[in-house]
Amino acid sequence: MPSHTPTEHEAGPGPLRRRPSPRSVVVWTLVALAGATCWTVLALARGEEVSALWILFAALASYAIAYRFYARFITYRVLRADDSRATPAERLHNGVDYEVTDRRVLFGHHFAAIAGAGPLVGPVLAAQMGYLPGTIWIVVGVIFAGAVQDLTVLFFSMRRDGKSLGQMVREEIGPVGGAAALVAVFAIMIIILAVLALIVVNALAESPWGVFSIALTIPIALFMGVYLRFLRPGKVLEATGIGVVLLLAAIVGGGYVEQLGLAESLTLSKETLVLALVAYGFVASVLPVWLLLTPRDYLSTFMKIGVIVLLAASLLIARPVLANDAVSSFAREGNGPVFAGSLFPFVFITIACGALSGFHALIASGTTPKMVAKERQVRLIGYGGMLMESFVAISALIAASVIDQGVYFAMNSPAGATGGTPESAAQFLAGIGISTPPEVLTATALAVEEEVISRTGGAPTLALGISQIFESAFGGGLQAFWYHFAIMFEALFILTAVDAGTRVGRFMLQDTVGNVWKRFGDLSWRPGNLVASAVVVAAWGYFLYAGVTDPLGGINQLFPLFGIANQLLAAIALTLATTLLVKHGRARYAWVTGVPLAWDLVVTMTASWQKVFSDNPAIGYFAQADLYREARDAGRVLGAAQDAGQMQQVITNSTVNGVLQSVFALLVVVVAVNAAVVVVRALRAGSLPTTEVPAVPSRLREPAGLLATAEEKRELAAGAREEAVR
């Protein structure tokens, strides 16, 4: 909470400060006390049974306080959002992208766009360090960094008619920083797509039930597309309702693949799935959006909201107990099998989405700012939307923390370590100090009707956790159904992200090349579309294939790269926000984005440094490449590698990852240095001109928050009367 007490003269356009009502003082004191109690229990409980609800309520109380006080402070005092100014949606209204949208509806759209598989997977992997580090980072990170980034970027983009992050960096910081940001955004997008696709591949490999259900989502979406285009145009809810019913039927039907005689032909290897995904991604990105992308987006959005609500409700009913330690030994020693590296910086890298996700800056600048009705609503949409995503991350962390620790580590350690059978996995577990008999692993596999050993990637673990929570909340012996339901829900929106991401990557590529070769930039030029799509798909396909065939396990190699990349993007966004605060002459408040920026830079640069220069081969990419190169030259095979070919593979992958890691970090340094120059100039001058659009008076009346205050209701009613008189 801000310790700064604003004085009258700097009140800006905000309402004059009034004394809070006694009721509000009582309510907020109670919320604060409840939150403090939950945090105390979490911090002090050791070696006893800790209910997962303590985490849930600690998070909720913290979010409420942050939203009420800190978000309000940022919106009103730091940014000086001003409801007497017309937003771009009001000024430029065109019914296509600029459209005044109800704040609650826009909140839904924005949340659907920012929340995907990221907040579900990161916390699951980070659970190897215990529940406490992840919980603290998710809650503190979102309040002081993630939600602040989303809010400020949304606001600054809104004041610039919805300019993109790249455009704003170029115009407000400079062409060098702008170019670096553009390359960084594109490269980061490719890595993100590859990692997301890798999660799906790992979840579907050797799983005929999963493949059956997911494959059916394609014809279901196509049907919806045709329905909405030709049969009953515009009836979105109707089409989505039919789609959801078909989807549930597809999950149930998957349980009968054996009886249908499809089990064998649907048991696909990871390599086959990679080819299928790459082909799918290419086709999907050149098909018209109405046919596949839009209808599948409807499906995945409704599934997403449904599962989140269901999960929150079932947590309250089932009240599960946490199965892992508050802080595990892997957090201290950095030798965990799920991903290598110690608590600092790697917990902060592994959990990006849900705490601080740079990718959101791309959504907060672009679509959403063009639809905001009133300036102050950015608090609800930007800050509130991110709090909601953080809540999803907390739920995922709980789901991963309630399953048996032996099962957790057997699922998330690479096949080279577990050996792939219950017996060898139990042996491996004993080696890391967990005594879980092989029978437990076999029983878990039976319950969900899937192999569970070395199902890395996070999605299967989350699905197992969700299925256990649902089963204990609702009963009925449906665990296998719930498991595949959860897998389906994750795969569905990962595939939507892959579609949409490939398309966005294609637009970026066409736009950039279009600067030199005009024809290529024309989005309706077919050959250009095909070539650009092929390049984007090939780029993420390469990393996907390398990840899938990596003898060391792709997720633990690629996930850190993904997390660091995402947070480097956040560094670019926070750099922009800090620069703009200074340029607007608000340097005294620059700490609001400057402190999270400094923290983010320390974390990502430390992590990048370790991934590039560490001489521990488990952490440093180049150290790993050297180790394997020496062994190969000596004619030996190492670790999980079986032959010279796999040795070579490890060397190549590690080198490529190391080079990429260095490039990402360098690009961010370029942006930061360029921004520092601008900041110094602005500080010397007091402020600098920006590309902010001049104020135009607004004629709209709308409440600022989720619910209209009594005063706003009076104003709205008065406005309606005036309107009637005219």
Added chain:
Amino acid sequence: MRALLRELRWYLHQVSGEARWEAYLAGCAEHGHRPLSRREFERRRADARAGAAGARCC
């Protein structure tokens, strides 16, 4: 309970974009335009999306 269900229906109607059609009709009536058919309107709205594929985050 009734009111809650009505709110939910309103919300789904809005969030799914179905309400855009009514807003369009109202806009046409206000400015005296002759509205397009529903089919044509939805088609144009869908095609306008192709140029700005909604980014979906991780």
